[in-house]
Amino acid sequence: MSTGSVEVIYRGIFQKTLAKNICRGIVLAARREGKIGIAFGRYGDSPERNGIPAKQFAVVSDNSEELEEHLAKYEPDNNDVTIVVDDALCKGVESWAWYGLQPINKLLADGGTLVVTSTQSANKLIKTVHCKGAPYNLAIVKSPASFSGLWVYKDDHTDVRLLGALTKVAPQIVSLESMLEAIKEQWKDDLKVASAKKAYNAVESTPVGADQGNDEVPFSFDLPGWTKMEEGLVIRGMDAKPQDVPGRDGGYVPTRNETFKKFSTRTMRPVINFDTCTKCTLCWLNCPDTCFDITPDGFYDANMEACCGCGVCEAVCPVNECVTMVNEEAFENHDSQWEMWGKDKEGYLAWLSEKITHLPARSHGFHHVGQYAEEIADDPA
C-alpha cells in the first residue's frame, strides 16, 4: 500500500502546458507499472493569469482508497516531490488575496525533494528558500526557466528532463524505465527519451538542514470567518485618500490592497535611473498595476510591493537607459529605489549598474513566429 504525490509550482499561463506535461507524464508512466493516478490543477488558480503562481499535482497510488483520500484535500500536502519550474518562485508564492506568502517548500514532506530548474548554484538557492524546520533535499535541473504562452509551446525538453530527474529522486513513484517508455509512447520522439535519460544521470541532490535557508517570517493573514463578513457580499473598498507616508509629503502614494501584494508574480523588476529621468509620466500613466508612487520631487518610484514585472514601463520609456528590466534573482528586498538614490546618488548609480549586468532579461513569452525554434537552436544544451 503506497501513494506518492508530486506538486508542480509554475507561472500561470506561461508554464501551464509545461506543468500539464509533467503531471500527465507522471501518471501515464505510473500506469505502466499497474498503478492508478490522476493529474489535476488546483481549483483556486483558475482562471490562471500570466505570471501569477499556480499549482498542478500528480498523485499515483496502488489502491483507489488512498488515491481518493488524497483527492479529498484541497491541495495534497506532504508531497514526496515539489517541482519548481521557475527559480524566482523560490522566494515564495502568493497566488491570490489573503493567501499570504507561501514558502515554496511548505507542502513538501519532511525528507522529500525540492526539484528546481535553475542556473543558480544550490548554495544560492538554499539561501533564498524559506527555512523549513525539517530536513529535505534540493535537486537542481540546470536550465533557465522555460516560458511560453497559451497557444505556442516552447518544446525545449524541460518537461521530459524534469520527468527523468524525478525518477532519480523519487524512484518509489515511478521507475526510469517506465518513464522512458511513457515518454516514447507520448511524444514518439527518441530525442525526448534521450533528454530524460540525460537529466536522470545529471541530477544530483543536496541535503538541506532543518535550520538552513531564509529565516524571514513570510507574511500571512487571519482569514475573516463568515461572522465577520458583511451582508450582501459587501467588500470594503480602498481608501480614496492617498497614504500618509513620512518623507513623501507633496508626492502621492496611492492606497494599496494590503491583502494582495502580488509581487511574487514578478520575474523581472524595473530599475530606474533617476538621473536620466525626464519626468515624462509615461511609465506611471501606462502601468496597469498602478505601481508607481509619485515622489515629492516629481519622480515616479516603482513600488516593489505592487509591481508584478510586466515590463510595460521599460517599453514606453522614451529615454535610453532610464528604466531597465532586470532579472528578479538579483534582488533580495523590496526597498524603494528613489529613497536609495536620495541617500547616496553615486552609490545608487554603482548599484544600478551592477544590477543591470543581470541581463539578458529572462524570456517572458512569445515575441514573434519562429522565435522558440530559434532559441532552441541557439541553446548549446
Added chain:
Amino acid sequence: MPDTDVDTFADFIATQVLDPWKGPKKVPAEEYYTSGHRTCQGCESAQLMKLMAKAGGPRSIVLGATGCMYVANTTYYSTPWAIPWMHTQLGSAGSAATGTAAGLKAMMRKGKMKKEPINIIAVCGDGGGADMGLSAISAALQHTQYNLLILLYDNESYANTDIQVSGSSPWGANSTFSPPGKVKRIMNRRWKKNTAAMLASGHPECRYVATVCTAYPVDAMNSVRKALSIGGPTFVHSLDPCPKGWDYDPMYSHELGELAVETGIWPLYEVEEGKLKMCGKSKRIVSGQFKRKPVREYLRRQGRFAHFTDEDIEYFQSKIDDMWEKWLIPGVIPFAAP
C-alpha cells in the same frame, strides 16, 4: 412641435463637467483603482479600469458585468477599487446602468439623497457587451433621460474563462473554441463585429459613441470624460491587448495597441451629436498623411495567429484594405456606396 419631453417623471439632472486633459502632464495624481488586482502581467483592461476611474473621478459608480474585470478585481474578499463598484450579470451591463441611473434619480427626486451629478459607468467585456449584453446596451442607449456610460473593454475573447471565441474575436485567431488543426487551419471564420459603429448608427439619439485604445491613455481618458459630460446614455469601445489570450510577452501590451491602430485593424473615431470625427492616427490614415502598416507586423507578433500562412495574412490584409478603401465611410460604415 410635438412634446419631446418624455422624461415626465424626473427632473433633469445635469452631468458633471469634465474638461479634457491636455497632455499626460495635466493628468491628476489621484487613483481610484489601485494595485492588488489578480490580473495578468501587462493587462490592458486593468489599465483601462485605472484610466476610467481617474477620468470619472471620486463621484462615480462602476457596475461590472461578469468577466476578467469582475473576477480579477474581487479576488477572495478584497478589491483594488476606491470608488463604489457592483457586480452585475454577464449580459446586463446596460440594464444595470439604466436601473442605477433611474434609482439615483428617484432617490434624488424624493429627497432621500443630495441632488448631485454622479457618474454611472457600466463596464463589460466583449463577451458580456458585444455578444450577450448587446440588447440591454441597445435598450440603455434608447433611454435618453438617463446619464450613463457603457464602457466595453474588448480583449477579443472570453478571456476570463481561458479564451473562448466571441463575436469580437478576429478571423482565424486561435482560441479554446477554435484550435487550428491539421485538416482545418482556420477555425474561427467569423469576421469581428463592428460594434461601435453598429450602436452609433442604430441609436441616432445617442449623443456620444467612441472607440479608444489603451495605447493612447490620455485620448482614452478624454473620451470617457466627454462621454460622462455630454448627457444621456453613451458608449465607448476600447481595444485592450490581452497577453494571455493573444499570447505575447506582456511588455508588448502598449506596442500591440499602437500596432492595431497603425495597421488600420482598430479605427479610432467618435460620433458626437451625430457627427463623425476620425481620431488620432486613424484620422491621418483617412487623410493619407499616414500609410497603414502591413497587418503582418501585428499578426506575427501574437501566438494566436502563429498558425497563419502567407495566404491567411494576405486574406486578412485584403479585408483591412477593403475597410479603408471600399467602405462607404472608411473604417466605420461597411456598405458600398450606391
